[in-house]
Every structure is written in structure tokens, then in C-alpha cells.
Amino acid sequence: MSFVPVLKVHNLSTHFQTRHGVIKAVDGVHFMVAAGKTLGLVGESGCGKSVTALSILRLIEPPGRICSGEVWLNGCDLFKLSTKQMRQVRGREIALVFQELMTSLNPVLTIGTQLTETIFSHEDVSQAEARRRAAELLAMVGIPDPEGQMRRYPFQLSGGMRQRVMIAMALSLRPKVLIADEPTTALDVTVQAQILAELKRLQEELGMAIILITHDLGVVAAMADEVAVMYAGSIVEFGPVEKVFDYPAHPYTRSLLRSVPRLSREELAPIEGQPPTLLNLPAHCAFLSRCPKAGAECLRETPELREIGPGHAAACYRAFQSLPEEARCG
Amino acid sequence: MGRYLLKRFLYLIPIMLGVSIITFALINLAPGDPAELILQADGMELTREAVEALREELGLNDPFYVRYGRWLWNVCRLDLGESFRTGRPVTEEIFYRLPATIELTFAALVFMVIVALPAGILSALYRHTLIDHLNRLWALLGASLPGFWLGLMLIYLFAVRLGLLPVMGRGSLHHLVLPAVTLGFGMAAVYTRILRASMLEALGQEYIRVARAKGLKEKWVIGRHALKNALLPAVTLLGMSFGHLLGGAAIVETIFAWPGVGKFAVDSIFNRDYPVIQGYALFMAVVFVLANLMVDLSYVSLDPRIRLERGK
Ligand SMILES: Nc1ncnc2c1ncn2[C@@H]1O[C@H](COP(=O)(O)OP(=O)(O)OP(=O)(O)O)[C@@H](O)[C@H]1O
Ligand code: SF4
Ligand SMILES: [Mg+2]
Numbered sequence: 001m002s003f004v005p006v007l008k009v010h011n012l013s014t015h016f017q018t019r020h021g022v023i024k025a026v027d028g029v030h031f032m033v034a035a036g037k038t039l040g041l042v043g044e045s046g047c048g049k050s051v052t053a054l055s056i057l058r059l060i061e062p063p064g065r066i067c068s069g070e071v072w073l074n075g076c077d078l079f080k081l082s083t084k085q086m087r088q089v090r091g092r093e094i095a096l097v098f099q100e101l102m103t104s105l106n107p108v109l110t111i112g113t114q115l116t117e118t119i120f121s122h123e124d125v126s127q128a129e130a131r132r133r134a135a136e137l138l139a140m141v142g143i144p145d146p147e148g149q150m151r152r153y154p155f156q157l158s159g160g161m162r163q164r165v166m167i168a169m170a171l172s173l174r175p176k177v178l179i180a181d182e183p184t185t186a187l188d189v190t191v192q193a194q195i196l197a198e199l200k201r202l203q204e205e206l207g208m209a210i211i212l213i214t215h216d217l218g219v220v221a222a223m224a225d226e227v228a229v230m231y232a233g234s235i236v237e238f239g240p241v242e243k244v245f246d247y248p249a250h251p252y253t254r255s256l257l258r259s260v261p262r263l264s265r266e267e268l269a270p271i272e273g274q275p276p277t278l279l280n281l282p283a284h285c286a287f288l289s290r291c292p293k294a295g296a297e298c299l300r301e302t303p304e305l306r307e308i309g310p311g312h313a314a315a316c317y318r319a320f321q322s323l324p325e326e327a328r329c330g
Numbered sequence: 331m332g333r334y335l336l337k338r339f340l341y342l343i344p345i346m347l348g349v350s351i352i353t354f355a356l357i358n359l360a361p362g363d364p365a366e367l368i369l370q371a372d373g374m375e376l377t378r379e380a381v382e383a384l385r386e387e388l389g390l391n392d393p394f395y396v397r398y399g400r401w402l403w404n405v406c407r408l409d410l411g412e413s414f415r416t417g418r419p420v421t422e423e424i425f426y427r428l429p430a431t432i433e434l435t436f437a438a439l440v441f442m443v444i445v446a447l448p449a450g451i452l453s454a455l456y457r458h459t460l461i462d463h464l465n466r467l468w469a470l471l472g473a474s475l476p477g478f479w480l481g482l483m484l485i486y487l488f489a490v491r492l493g494l495l496p497v498m499g500r501g502s503l504h505h506l507v508l509p510a511v512t513l514g515f516g517m518a519a520v521y522t523r524i525l526r527a528s529m530l531e532a533l534g535q536e537y538i539r540v541a542r543a544k545g546l547k548e549k550w551v552i553g554r555h556a557l558k559n560a561l562l563p564a565v566t567l568l569g570m571s572f573g574h575l576l577g578g579a580a581i582v583e584t585i586f587a588w589p590g591v592g593k594f595a596v597d598s599i600f601n602r603d604y605p606v607i608q609g610y611a612l613f614m615a616v617v618f619v620l621a622n623l624m625v626d627l628s629y630v631s632l633d634p635r636i637r638l639e640r641g642k
Contacts (some may be wrong), residue, residue: 054539057543059539059542087546087547088545089545090542090543090544090545091544091545091546095543095544096540096543098540098543103536103537104536104537104540105537105540106540106555106558106559107559108558108559108632108633108634109554109558110634117544117546117550117554118544118545118546121544121545121546121547121550153634153635153638155634155635
């Protein structure tokens with residue numbers, strides 16, 4: 001398989017220092033994504049998906065801190081860049097579509113201003129040229145009457161329109177990597193389908209890599225090439241979508257799949273037990289208290305992500321045992 | 331917009347009525363007889379007859395409602411009466427002194443903005459650092475030091491000891507410095523706190539993160555995205571503060587012998603110059619309402635949500 005990663009995240013850890021202790025929101029995360037491909041990042045609410053996205057762009061603010069790790073963009077470690085160099089990466093090389101679409105646009109600036117300022121801050125273009133390109137972008141994401149919309153303020157736009165604006169903004173400099181954090185969760189199903197189709201089309205047109213953060217496994221099945229399953233701040237399974245969905249190796253992935261009606265082959269079952277608090281994580285596998293497959297060896301130190309097939313890895317002592325024969329030999 | 335303005339102007343009527351009745355009643359309750367004071371000032375003998383005659387002439391013997399009615403009727407004809415003391419029309423006296431007061435208030439406002447804007451922003455950006463602590467200290471001082479005390483201290487330090495600035499009076503720009511600082515000091519402290527809080531609030535919003543993620547320069551993120559939102563609460567309060575400044579101007583003008591409307595009003599209170607006190611109160615009410623209206627209009631231009639809602 002030709003897999004040249006454009007973005008590679010290695011051993012990323014981001015912790016929050018709070019009054020109650022250290023929250024290990026992201027704890028030793030590994031994954032990569034290739035140009036033109038889509039990686040789905042899935043996991044329960046609070047498992048650290050958004051913090052991972054913000055960490056990649058070094059947008060973590062106190063009390064948070066990136067404690068360790070490397071983020072390689074085409075062979076360049078982002079964590080070694082100066083503030084100024086990092087600013088040039090943001091928006092231009094890696095763009096982020098934020099989760100909170102109601103609060104992500106500045107209420108007192110027009111859509112046009114917020115679009116053109118992105119272009120201005122990276123390229124030396126005239127006002128007219130920037131506006132022309134902004135209008136083009138709005139048209140590209142399927143917004144009718146782009147010129148008119150540019151004079152409007154965020155509160156005058158519907159949720160779907162705002163999300164399209166956010167996507168247009170993220171695409172304005174043709175980034176190599178687009179990180180889309182729950183880009184469609186707050187929208188109704190038809191709008192969601194439209195926007196996802198639009199993203200797919202734009203990806204082909206621009207050849208960019210997409211990291212699609214979501215807890216909707218249906219969206220991952222439809223959009224992603226690879227999938228990374230996150231649990232309690234770590235990646236517990238990583239691999240091509242067909243492999244992971246058809247032959248889930250980690251018990252958490254299996255439970256996750258079984259909780260989704262459309263994808264479940266077995267009887268529908270919610271995941272038992274409480275999601276872990278990221279405060280004072282145990283030294284053993286974080287899924288232990290909820291794991292139906294747990295055994296004595298699981299009380300040892302936290303399992304590492306191990307290759308269990310071509311491009312397929314899982315962090316579980318019993319991962320092999322849950323794999324069917326044909327998947328094991330690839 | 332036109333209808334909105336008309337409505338705001340119509341509000342002026344009940345406000346002016348209320349203010350004038352209250353001032354009338356308060357004057358009525360205050361001890362002291364203007365007739366006696368006028369005769370004293372003129373060096374005349376205080377006989378019972380003379381006082382009575384003057385009271386009759388000034389119409390002070392009529393019942394409260396008659397006097398108020400007469401005054402109101404005159405006001406409707408744009409006549410605020412004549413000063414007991416100078417004999418000149420009250421309107422003329424006020425307008426004659428108005429430029430001095432406006433100059434002082436405006437200077438105080440400018441001082442406030444020059445100090446509070448950077449102080450508030452820096453305090454928010456460098457939260458919990460030395461800058462922030464110093465700002466907090468002076469905000470506490472500014473809010474708790476009485477204006478007259480501060481004025482006297484400034485005079486002592488800068489005018490008497492250092493001889494850098496004139497002690498009192500109006501004239502050059504130098505004359506303006508101490509009164510303006512005295513008047514604006516407390517307000518500057520208050521606005522520093524307000525701006526710090528609203529700036530911190532704005533900086534914590536998601537759109538700031540988005541702006542950074544777009545790769546905008548930090549000064550752009552702060553100066554445009556955060557500041558424009560952070561100014562909204564401060565601007566709302568500005569109207570009220572203008573009233574405070576005008577009120578404070580009366581005291582500061584008296585300390586610095588600044589020939590403005592405020593000092594004139596204070597003198598008139600000591601002299602029981604009823605028409606002037608009445609006229610001043612009414613005039614201030616109008617100025618206060620107009621200032622608020624202006625602030626509201628600028629708020630509307632800052633916040634598109636309000637502007638466009640109203641435009642409909
Ligand atoms: N500023 C912060 N201070 C303290 N803890 C934080 C902060 N931001 C995030 N966290 C913690 O980090 C953890 C991961 O948060 P994150 O937003 O990444 O979750 P998520 O996977 O994106 O969830 P969701 O699906 O709900 O968006 C959470 O448990 C949260 O408590
Ligand atoms: S390591 Fe053990 S406890 Fe953890 S997921 Fe695997 S089987 Fe379950
Ligand atoms: Mg999130």
C-alpha cells in the first residue's frame with residue numbers, strides 16, 4: 001500500500017493542570033494521515049478528540065500544556081517551529097473547522113471580513129482580489145448569493161450556512177490538511193449529507209488530507225479511509241475502515257460498533273459502565289473496568305498500540321484473540 | 331430609526347417634569363431665605379418690611395403649586411427666569427458658562443480613555459502579573475479616593491510644591507490638566523476594571539481561538555476580534571458615566587475655581603438663587619438624556635445585532 005503520510009502525530013500528550021489534579025486529556029497519541037485520504041477520529045464525548053486537534057496546531061492555552069510528542073507535517077516537526085513560523089502553518093498548511101459552530105464566528109464582524117482577513121494574513125493581495133476569492137469560496141461550498149452573504153453578520157445565517165462559511169474559511173488557502181471537528185453534528189440529516197458530500201468533492205479537487213473528528217460511526221463508514229479509535233486520551237485501535245469495522249480487534253471498538261444500529265451485526269447493546277474520568281488514570285488498561293474480555297494479564301501496565309495486521313494496530317493484550325482467522329494473516 | 335429617535339425625545343418630557351418637581355420640592359424644604367440673602371449682599375438693612383416686600387416681588391409668598399405652575403408655564407415659553415443674584419436671564423448665564431464645563435468634562439473623558447483603554451487591555455493580556463496587580467491597586471485607589479481630596483493633593487504636589495501647573499482658573503491647556511485628571515481619575519479606575527473583565531471574557535470565546543487557528547497576527551486577534559466585542563459593555567456604561575462626570579464637575583470646578591456651570595450652580599445653592607438651581611437641574615437632565623441617546627446610537631453602530639434588528 002502506498003502510504004506517504006502528510007501529517008504524522010507521534011506520542012502526543014496534552015495535560016491540563018487543575019485544582020483537582022492533572023487531567024491527561026491526550027496521553028501518548030499516535031496516528032497519521034496520507035494526502036488525499038480521510039482519517040476518522042472517533043470516540044466517546046470527552047475522550048480528547050478536540051484537544052488532539054488543538055494540540056496539532058499548538059492552540060492549547062493554560063492551564064493546558066503539550067507535554068510531549070512530535071507532529072510531523074511533510075517531514076517538518078511543528079513543535080520545533082518559532083511562533084511566527086507556526087502562525088504561517090495555521091490556516092495555510094493545516095486548517096481547522098471548529099466544533100462549536102454557533103460561537104466560532106465573531107458576532108460583530110461580517111462574513112466577508114472574516115473570510116478575507118484569512119487571505120490577507122497569509123498572502124499579499126488586493127482588497128478586490130481577496131473579496132473575489134472569498135465569494136468564489138462561498139460559491140464552492142454551496143452558498144447561494146455569495147456577494148450578498150459576505151455583507152451579512154453571523155447571526156443572520158442559519159446553522160448550516162454558518163458551517164459552510166466555516167468550511168469555506170478553512171479552505172481559503174487550500175491547506176494540505178483539514179481537521180474537521182464534528183463538522184456536521186449540530187445540523188439536521190439532509191444538510192449533514194450535503195456538507196459531507198461537498199467535503200468529499202473538495203477533497204478530490206484539492207487533494208488534501210482530512211482528519212474527520214466525529215462520534216458518528218456512520219459518517220466514518222461513509223467518508224473515511226482509515227479510522228483511529230480513541231479512548232481516555234489514547235488511540236486504542238487504528239486501521240483501514242473496512243478492517244476495523246469488519247474485524248474490530250479492541251473490545252472497546254467492538255462495543256462501540258455494537259452500540260450503532262446501522263452498523264451492528266450483532267445484537268444492539270449500549271456500552272456498559274461509565275466513561276473514565278481523565279483525572280488520575282489507572283496504570284493499567286483504561287478500559288479494564290468496562291471490558292467484557294478482561295483477563296489477568298490486563299492488570300499489568302497499559303498496553304501499547306501493536307501491529308496486528310497490515311496497517312492495523314490495537315492496544316489490547318487480547319486483541320489477537322478477538323480477530324477472526326482471515327484477518328489475522330491480512 | 332426615525333421613530334426610535336422620536337420616542338427617545340418624547341421620553342424627555344416626563345423626565346424633565348420629574349426632575350423639576352423634585353428640585354422644586356427640595357429647594358422648598360431647604361432652610362434659608364433668598365430675600366434675606368439678597369438684601370444682605372446688597373448691604374441693605376434687614377427690616378421685616380424690606381424682606382417681606384422683596385419676597386412679594388420675587389413671588390416667594392405664593393403657595394408651592396402656584397410657583398411651580400408659573401415656572402412651568404415660563405419654561406414652556408423657553409424662559410427659565412432671571413437669576414436673583416445677577417438679574418440676568420438664567421439661560422444666558424448657563425450658556426455663557428457651558429463651554430468651560432464641556433471643555434473640562436471632555437478633557438476628563440479623554441484622560442479616562444487614554445488611561446483605561448491600555449490599562450484594561452494590558453491587565454487582561456498579562457493577567458496575574460505585576461502589571462495586572464498594579465492596575466488593580468490603582469483601580470482600588472481610584473474608586474475609593476474622594477475627588478476633592480485628590481484635587482487638593484494634586485494642587486499641593488504639582489502646583490504648589492513643583493510649580494509645574496497653575497493652581498486654578500481657566501486659560502491655557504496647562505490649566506486644564508489638574509481639573510481633568512481629578513475629574514476623570516475615579517472613572518478611569520472603574521473603566522480599567524470593566525475593560526479588563528470584558529476583554530478577558532472576549533478572549534475566552536471560541537471565535538478568538540478560530541481567529542488564531544486561521545493564522546491571524548496576534549495584534550489582529552486582539553485589536554479587532556477581542557477588542558471590538560470587549561468595548562460593547564464599556565460603551566453602554568459610558569452614558570451613565572457622562573452624567574457622573576457632569577455631577578462631579580460641580581465639585582471639581584469649585585475646587586479649581588473653574589468658571590463653569592457646575593461652580594455657578596454650587597454658588598447659586600449657597601445663595602438660594604432658586605431660578606438658577608431650577609434651570610441648572612433641568613438643563614442637566616436634558617444633557618444627561620441626550621448623552622445617553624448618543625451613546626446608545628454609537629452602541630448600535632458597534633453591535634450589528636442591534637443595528638440590523640432595529641433597521642427592520
Ligand atoms: N481548558 C480545559 N481545562 C481543563 N480540562 C479540559 C480543558 N479542555 C478540555 N479539558 C478536558 O479534556 C478532556 C478532553 O476534552 P475534548 O474536548 O478533547 O473532548 P472531545 O473528545 O472533543 O469530546 P466531545 O466529543 O464532547 O467534543 C475532557 O475530559 C475535558 O475535561
Ligand atoms: S487490555 Fe484487557 S482490559 Fe484492556 S481492552 Fe484488552 S482485554 Fe480489555
Ligand atoms: Mg470535541
